[in-house]
Amino acid sequence: VLAAGIAFNLLLLGYFKYAGFLVATADALTGSQFSLGDIVLPVGISFYTFTQIAFLVDASRGQAAEYDLPRYALFVSFFPHLIAGPIIHHKEMMPQFGDPKTYRWSPDDAAAGLTLFTLGLFKKVVFADRIAPYASPVFAAADMGGTIPTSDAWIAALAYTVQIYFDFSAYSDMAIGISQMFGIHLPLNFNSPYKSLSAIDFWRRWHMTLSRFLRDYLYFPLGGNRKGPLRRYANLMITMLLGGLWHGAGWTFVVWGGLHGLYLVINHAWRASRLPMPKLLGWLITFSSVVFAWVFFRAHSFPGALAILRGMFGLSGMTAPGLLKPVAAIYVALLLAIALFLPNSQEIMRRYLPSDFYAIPSPEGGGAKIIWSPLARTALLVSAALAISILLLPKASEFLYFQF
Numbered sequence: 122v123l124a125a126g127i128a129f130n131l132l133l134l135g136y137f138k139y140a141g142f143l144v145a146t147a148d149a150l151t152g153s154q155f156s157l158g159d160i161v162l163p164v165g166i167s168f169y170t171f172t173q174i175a176f177l178v179d180a181s182r183g184q185a186a187e188y189d190l191p192r193y194a195l196f197v198s199f200f201p202h203l204i205a206g207p208i209i210h211h212k213e214m215m216p217q218f219g220d221p222k223t224y225r226w227s228p229d230d231a232a233a234g235l236t237l238f239t240l241g242l243f244k245k246v247v248f249a250d251r252i253a254p255y256a257s258p259v260f261a262a263a264d265m266g267g268t269i270p271t272s273d274a275w276i277a278a279l280a281y282t283v284q285i286y287f288d289f290s291a292y293s294d295m296a297i298g299i300s301q302m303f304g305i306h307l308p309l310n311f312n313s314p315y316k317s318l319s320a321i322d323f324w325r326r327w328h329m330t331l332s333r334f335l336r337d338y339l340y341f342p343l344g345g346n347r348k349g350p351l352r353r354y355a356n357l358m359i360t361m362l363l364g365g366l367w368h369g370a371g372w373t374f375v376v377w378g379g380l381h382g383l384y385l386v387i388n389h390a391w392r393a394s395r396l397p398m399p400k401l402l403g404w405l406i407t408f409s410s411v412v413f414a415w416v417f418f419r420a421h422s423f424p425g426a427l428a429i430l431r432g433m434f435g436l437s438g439m440t441a442p443g444l445l446k447p448v449a450a451i452y453v454a455l456l457l458a459i460a461l462f463l464p465n466s467q468e469i470m471r472r473y474l475p476s477d478f479y480a481i482p483s484p485e486g487g488g489a490k491i492i493w494s495p496l497a498r499t500a501l502l503v504s505a506a507l508a509i510s511i512l513l514l515p516k517a518s519e520f521l522y523f524q525f
Contacts, residue, residue, distance in 0.1 A: 123181040127174055134170045137162050142370035165203030167367060171334050172197055176211050178338055185211060192218045199305070201296040205289065205522035207310035207330035214305075223304045233470070234301030239507045240466045241294025245520070246513040248456055249288035253518065255449040256280035256419070263432075264425035274432025276449050281419045282412050283456040286315060288521045289328070294466045313465045315411070315457075318403040320384035321392075323411060331367075335360050350393065357389070358382040373417045373426060380414040 137160055144155055176193070179185040187193075196214045217223050259277035263269050269277075293311040300307045314326035324332045340360045346353040358379065365378015384407075391398065413430075420426035431437045 123177055126177040130170050130173050130177075134166055136160070137166055139366075139370045146372075168203055168206055168208055169197050171208050171338075172210075175334060175338055179211065187211070187215045187219065189215075189219070199300075201300045201305075202307060205292040205296070205520050206328065207293065207296065207308050208334050209307060209330070210333075213308060217305055225304070227304055230301050230304050234298045234303075235507075236298070236470065236503050237301065237466060238295050238298030239503050239510065240469065241291040241296075241298060242510040243291075243506045244287045244294070245291035246510050246517045248459070249284050249291060249521075250513075250516065250518050252280050252284045252287070252452060252456055255445055255453065256284055259445065260419055260421070260425060260429065263428035264421045266424065267428065268437050269428050269432035270437055271432050271435050272450075273445050274429050274437070276445050276453055278412055278416055278429060278433060279453045279457065280449065282315075282415050283453060283460060285415065285418075285521055286460055287456065290465070292520050292522060309467065311465070312467075313460070315408060315460050316404075317407050318400055319398075319407055320381065320388040320410065323407060324381070324385070331364070335364050339363065350390075353389070354386045357385045361385065368418070371421075373420055373423065376423075376426075377414050377418040380410070380417070384410050384414075 140157055141160055144157055147153065148155060176185055176196075180188075192215050193211075195218055196209070196211055199209070199214070202209055256277045259269060259273050260281070290311045293309075297307045297309070308330055310329050312326040312329065314323050317323040317326055340356055343356040343359060344352055345356060359382075361378045361382030362375055363378070365374045365376070365381070368374045368377070413433075416429045416433075417426045420429060428437070
């Protein structure tokens with residue numbers, strides 16, 4: 122029954138998300154011209170597929186305590202997390218849906234939720250969307266076979282690096298914030314990953330709930346680290362390759378996942394050697410590796426990714442005219458400094474503004490309730506940020522993770 126349930130979910134995901142990719146790959150290998158027509162991807166299918174699989178697996182293990190159908194339907198379809206996560210778990214959500222206190226109006230929840238939502242919306246429309254024009258034309262030129270000079274290649278790669286950072290962290294804040302307005306507390310999903318000192322640390326900070334799912338429902342069932350180092354490294358590679366494919370139906374996403382699998386293998390091997398790693402060097406290696414991998418994640422083709430990388434390594438020269446102006450480098454540097462040196466949203470609410478912040482972890486390490494009692498000046502700052510964000514909304518673009 123478990124196998125049938127998992128297969129049903131994966132077959133639906135496979136048809137809607139990967140059928141076109143598989144057919145295109147087969148056509149490229151065989152020279153055929155088979156077509157499935159246009160397949161419309163259901164919104165959020167990547168996220169609620171994982172949510173349902175986790176429930177099925179836990180039910181088979183006797184770990185799913187609640188089977189109430191309306192609560193289960195609400196758990197799976199709860200709208201704030203559907204487009205870009207976090208990937209929620211039944212143990213941290215269904216008890217909330219069954220608690221009568223959840224449905225009582227709470228000014229504290231409304232204040233905390235609206236503040237966090239505003240911080241996320243501001244990051245999306247002011248930071249992420251404003252930096253996107255410095256990445257998109259360069260990657261488009263690379264995908265069309267253009268030669269990318271070194272300066273443009275680095276600016277575009279770093280621009281996308283900060284764009285996806287602020288875009289994804291914005292959605293995480295907005296999802297958690299709007300949920301708390303309804304009295305529902307979602308798990309934290311983002312914790313300043315560009316401050317990481319290792320690949321292991323990066324995946325504890327980036328898309329934290331995806332890392333949790335891949336660990337608990339793929340890496341551990343494969344054997345984890347219980348069958349020796351070689352098996353452990355193989356399990357890491359398999360997990361990250363599939364994690365990359367989950368992000369998108371394309372071989373560039375598989376390469377991105379494979380690169381992060383390789384980073385994790387090297388990181389674990391280095392730790393096993395017990396050799397020291399200076400913090401600054403660890404950060405530089407980690408951040409550079411992440412930027413390198415983002416090129417494959419962003420490019421629409423292998424030739425496009427390789428064109429960007431050739432430019433980054435100085436193999437394209439300066440023969441091609443630059444697409445970007447010097448102001449692009451300044452804006453990229455500014456946003457990168459914000460990501461690296463300023464506090465993230467939960468740190469802002471905890472330390473840097475008058476507030477009382479604490480996280481209540483669930484038994485599975487998720488769920489966070491934010492208690493937020495702003496002073497008048499803080500409320501005015503948040504209101505100003507919300508007003509600016511609303512004024513910029515007509516120019517806003519869709520979230521990057523919307524396509525996954």
